[in-house]
Amino acid sequence: MKNTLYTALIFTGILILASCQDKREPNYQYMPNMYEPVGYEAYDEVEWLPGGSMALLPAENTIARGALPYGLENTPEGKELSRALTSPLDSLNREENLAEGAALYALYCAICHGPKGDGQGNLVKREKILGVPSYADPGRNINVGTTYHVIYYGQNAMGSYATQLDEKERWQVSEYVMKLKEDLTQ
Template identity: 35%
Template sequence: MLAMNKIKILGTTVIVIAATIVISSCKDKRSTGWEYAPNMYEHIAYDPDQKNDNFKDGKTAQVPPAGTIPVGFVKFDYPKTKEGYELAGTEVKSPLPQTQANFADGKLLFAHFCSPCHGLSGQGDGLVVQHGYPAPPSYSKGQSSRGGAMKDLTDGKIYHTITYGVNAMGSYASQLEPTERWKVIMYVHHLQTL
């Protein structure tokens, strides 16, 4: 008798659950049904361009507090001036060891970021020059627009130029992190001797 009641209760429960599923699934054809973890696709975070009452200025995208430094940031204390360029030329030296791995990395980075203008051999004959843009000076034969021969450029002068840019060349500080810049400089010194 007790076993019969358990079977009836279990059977009734299964029928009620099945009926609930059938009735709730037939209610609205456009409904996607019950949502499992709706916060995965209905985010509560603010978009950067959205109004946000949590801040005094009402903006979501906030400027970092004054004096903060991003993780991994390497400060370059030479201004974007001719004087800063000359000072960097005398004071700044590469911290990287002259290894085959660093040289190979520099060659690859140069090919990707610099050769479109400077050419693979550093002679100022890159693809953009072939499309009518002004040619940068040759590393081995040209004259710098800031004075002096390109073959005499020091670590600091090249680093300053990569960081800030000069003339038609823009800054590559956002494309090349400081270590990568030093590797490119290592390869540029090789091109200065060609």
């Protein structure tokens, strides 16, 4: 009889506590910041920055560490000026640079330009895109500088690969394209 009485009292107490809870709001918040986050806008005034100023912007005319600006414009004149560019990569590591350029070319370029640079990639064979010329076409007067320029800015239907490839990788792919051109013309 005592067990039944204790069980009934405990059950009644639980019901009373449960009936007091408001289901629309939690009763206790042990970590309120997890329930009610504080959001900051990127360039708003905030009290915790020095002087309450806006978020600090990079200084004018600065360049990110490790990045150099290309310097030539995306114009036909800029492309003509790129003919004078030469690869800054170390010629002692030519085989290593060509191997890395081949791997990057296979990843980014071969789907359209073909693994041999003959313009017969998978997308061309399946007629998804048309008009990808061979690197050996006599009308295509390309060199390592113009190839770098096209990789940087894109041309015609080809978009820019400047965000996918860093500067060294762009030069490696450009050198590999020149090797493909040599192989096709022989």
